[in-house]
Amino acid sequence: MKNARVIYNPTSGREQLKKHLPYILDRLEQAGYVASAHQTKKEGCAKDAAFEAGKNGYDLVIAAGGDGTIFEVINGLAELEKRPRLGLIPAGTTNDLARAFHMNELDIEEICDVLTGSHVSPLDVGKAGDQYFVNIAAGGSLTELTYDTPSRLKTMLGQMAYYVKGFEKLFFLKPRQARVEYDGKLFEGEIMLFLIANSNSVGGFEKLSPEARLDDGLFDLLLLKKTNLPDFVRIGSLALTGQHIHEDKVVYIQANRIKLEIEGEMQLNLDGEHGGTIPKEFVNLHHHFEMLVPEQEEK
Numbered sequence: 001m002k003n004a005r006v007i008y009n010p011t012s013g014r015e016q017l018k019k020h021l022p023y024i025l026d027r028l029e030q031a032g033y034v035a036s037a038h039q040t041k042k043e044g045c046a047k048d049a050a051f052e053a054g055k056n057g058y059d060l061v062i063a064a065g066g067d068g069t070i071f072e073v074i075n076g077l078a079e080l081e082k083r084p085r086l087g088l089i090p091a092g093t094t095n096d097l098a099r100a101f102h103m104n105e106l107d108i109e110e111i112c113d114v115l116t117g118s119h120v121s122p123l124d125v126g127k128a129g130d131q132y133f134v135n136i137a138a139g140g141s142l143t144e145l146t147y148d149t150p151s152r153l154k155t156m157l158g159q160m161a162y163y164v165k166g167f168e169k170l171f172f173l174k175p176r177q178a179r180v181e182y183d184g185k186l187f188e189g190e191i192m193l194f195l196i197a198n199s200n201s202v203g204g205f206e207k208l209s210p211e212a213r214l215d216d217g218l219f220d221l222l223l224l225k226k227t228n229l230p231d232f233v234r235i236g237s238l239a240l241t242g243q244h245i246h247e248d249k250v251v252y253i254q255a256n257r258i259k260l261e262i263e264g265e266m267q268l269n270l271d272g273e274h275g276g277t278i279p280k281e282f283v284n285l286h287h288h289f290e291m292l293v294p295e296q297e298e299k
Contacts (some may be wrong), residue, residue: 002060003035003058003059003060004028004033004035004036004058004061004062004115005036005038005049005050005053005058005060006021006024006035006036006037006062006064007037007038007040007049007050007061007062007063007064007065008037008038008040008064008065008089008091009046009064009092010039010040012065012066012069012092017065017089017091021037024064024108025037027112027115028112028116031115031116033059033060038053040065040072044072045072046065046069046072046073046076047072048076050063050072050073050075051076051077054076054084057082058084060085060086060087061073061077062086062087062089062115063089064089064091065089065091066090066092066094066272067092067094067095067135067271068271068272069092070097070134070271071133071271071273074125074132074133074134075131075132077289078125078132083288085289085290085291086290086291087291087292088103089115090104090111094201094203094272096135096136096199096202096203097134097199097201099206100199100200101293101294103293103294106294110294114292114293119293119294120291120292120293121293122215122287122290123287123289123291124198124214124217124284124285124288125285125288125289126219126282126283126285128270128275128280128281129275129276129281131270131275132285134199134214134271135197135198135199135201135202135271136195136196136197136198136199136203137275138193138194138195138196138202138268138269139193139194139262139266139268140173140176140193140266173229175190175192176191176262176264176266177189177190177262178190178194178223178261180194180223180258181258181260182221182253182255182257182258182259183256187251189225190225190226191223191225192224192227192232194221194223194224195208195209195221195222196219196260197209197220197221198220198284199212199213200212200213203272207239207242208222208242208244209222209252211254215287217287218256218284219254219255219256219258219282219284220254221252221253222245222252223251224249225248225249225250226249227249231249235247235250256283256286257281257284259280259281259282260278260279260280260281261279262278262279265277265278
């Protein structure tokens with residue numbers, strides 16, 4: 001018999017997820033799994049639950065919640081020698097990994113079709129120090145939005161909550177001197193922010209790293225050079241269509257390994273969670289996981 005563990009955040013998705021839990025478990029049982037669920041109660045809970053499930057030989061671990069739940073599950077499983085297959089039930093504010101696989105467009109019945117199917121995609125993950133991320137590593141004032149936005153505001157306003165907080169931070173943007181080594185090459189100069197993307201969906205924007213793929217063994221590195229506020233706003237508007245990567249103020253390259261140093265202290269954002277501070281080295285772990293995906297997304 002196969003074993004499946006659903007690790008779910010009861011507050012995600014405006015608290016709708018837990019209403020579907022009996023149906024989800026029943027669908028898994030019908031597909032031949034011995035299915036069980038773990039409700040997260042505090043920070044770090046999903047990480048611990050994922051580690052225990054992986055250590056105990058579960059065949060499938062399903063992260064049910066937002067990007068924070070997925071981040072913890074990835075970190076709970078990433079260092080295991082034998083890792084279970086990953087499943088995803090998107091129920092958070094942005095759901096970047098779900099967007100990358102077009103799973104945010106599915107209803108709960110269709111999601112369960114994916115979870116009980118056999119279509120998988122290899123999944124790269126990034127390593128930053130002793131932590132792991134699947135979507136994005138970022139630094140700069142605006143990149144603090146995801147962990148600086150109150151959860152209650154996110155519950156009430158959804159994606160709009162980030163825009164509200166973003167306007168507050170625009171006037172405090174300051175350039176920092178940076179040294180960036182990537183695959184034997186070097187960039188030195190003042191930057192406003194950096195993004196190290198593993199997927200094309202970043203903070204709900206699906207064109208911010210338009211060439212990124214979750215299975216190519218490469219990060220997409222985006223550096224915004226020193227710029228003024230009007231140009232920053234203009235480049236930000238171009239990011240909605242992916243045209244920002246052609247701007248002179250933007251460095252956009254692909255690399256497997258990136259070492260980043262910043263003058264002064266800069267906070268690091270990993271998949272919307274606080275990831276410590278720079279300096280850091282980032283390494284792409286090629287095909288580190290297998291993930292159940294919709295049939296058309298099978299690689």
